[in-house]
Amino acid sequence: MELAVRAAAASCSSYPLFQRARVPRRSPGLPQLPARRVAVAAAIAVDPIQDIKPEQNDVSKTEVFACPVCYEPLIRKGPPGMNLSAIYRSGFKCLKCNKSYTSKDIFLDLTVTSGAKEYSELKPARTELFRSPLVSFLYERGWRQNFNRSGFPGRDEEFQMAQDYFQSVAGGILVDVSCGSGLFARKFATSGAYSSVIALDFSENMLRQCYDYIKQDDTPLNTNLALVRADISRLPFASCSIDAIHAGAAIHCWPSPSNAVAEISRVLRPGGIFVGTTFLSSPTNSGPFSAGALRPLRQIVGPVNSSYNFFTEGELEDLCKSCGLVNYSSKVQRSFIMFSGQKP
Known part of the structure; x- marks a missing residue:
């Protein structure tokens, strides 16, 4: 690493x-x-x-x-x-x-398999789930709202919290990775705080939902907002070219969080900011191996109650630092955590 x-x-x-x-x-x-x-x-x-x-x-x-x-x-x-x-x-x-x-x-479509006619690649179940048309349709129609039970503050407050972290890179290019239906990408685009916003997701149906919402709400079609399909572990950007990256309720779904954060670190400019939110590990979502001394057993038995990867705050901090990010900080509310790191 x-x-x-x-x-x-x-x-x-x-x-x-x-x-x-x-x-x-x-x-x-x-x-x-x-x-x-x-x-x-x-x-x-x-x-x-x-x-x-x-x-x-x-x-x-x-x-x-x-x-x-x-x-x-x-x-x-x-x-x-x-x-x-x-x-x-x-x-x-x-x-x-x-x-x-x-x-x-x-x-x-900026995936490696873009344009392939015969070959298709399946991701883990937690990733493939969000490619479903039904899940994509329901995401902003009740699915995401349930996160408040775990301490997620809600769209408006989470957006403002992220904006506070991004103050130093205002006016730059922001990428909303694993954007889903564009819940936050649309707000970033209409805020006027960034020169360009890229809504990026691996799910084709999530991006289609994002486009449908753009047509319905107050996000103009000529806003500097682009829709891009890409793999979080293979970001289609030049090294040191992005000012801000946001990942809302996403890291627990990624096939390899370490590869993804390493990619995020690669594409951020010096001084660039990464902000993510997720669910902290707990006995409810991580089973009996959520306790510190037992967590290494996850490598042997795998997830117990779900196919998602949930982490402790210490693990998230260690992950960001091991991928070259500095100035780690976080805000916690029950199982909700917003964390941030900066490219040196």
């Missing part, structure tokens, strides 16, 4: 963040879509970017996005901007892997 952290830190000074290259021309306008996507395409097309000059569509430019395979910066072909319409009408390509990425399905 120490070597990985050193490599990530070294990459901050040497990573080729800026380079320009040409990619093949693409016909302007929306791509051909099946009938079920025509309505979506029309809704996005109405958005916004009326004042873009035609010649701008032919300009290749480097974005914050990076190839999830080799981490080389992706070259963008299309209109500038981080809003849904601009991303939708753009193509992204890795010149090293010669792999292309598009947002033909509302969100920009």
Whole structure:
């Protein structure tokens, strides 16, 4: 782990963040879509970017996005901007892997398996659960509200608590990882506190729900908010390119929290802030092995009452520090914890 952290830190000074290259021309306008996507395409097309000059569509430019395979910066072909319409009408390509990425399905798919026709990859049950259309539909319609029984303060208060942590990086790029249906990503986007907000999740259906909520609530389609599908353990961003990362009620669902936090540390800029919330370990959610002396037995018997990973505050602090984050702090309310670390 120490070597990985050193490599990530070294990459901050040497990573080729800026380079320009040409990619093949693409016909302007929306791509051909099946009938079920025509309505979506029309809704996005109405958005916004009326004042873009035609010649701008032919300009290749480097974005914050990076190839999830080799981490080389992706070259963008299309209109500038981080809003849904601009991303939708753009193509992204890795010149090293010669792999292309598009947002033909509302969100920009930057998973390693993007574009694969035969191969599909299943994650642990706790991850696959949230790819379910039913769970995605119910998440903001009763599921998330039940968290208050464990001490979660609620959306508005949690948002303000996170904003307090993010004060030092105001005006930068924020990524809401494991964003779910965009419960917090939408608030970050409309707050005006960030130059861009990226709502990132592995679940296709959660991202679709996020888009539906954007159309329904007061989040304008031309807000600097992008929807991205990606793996938390393979973040599609250049090293040292992100100012703030938020993970609301997420870390207990991740297949490998250590890999995920190491990735978060890699992509944060020096001074960047990571804020997460989760449920603290307790006999209720972790069974008889929640006590300190017995916790090592989890490695042998695995989770007892659920497939989720719940941690003590000490474990969360140790995890953040082992991944190179400093200035750890936390706020606890019953089983709820909001914790934060900073990239040195």
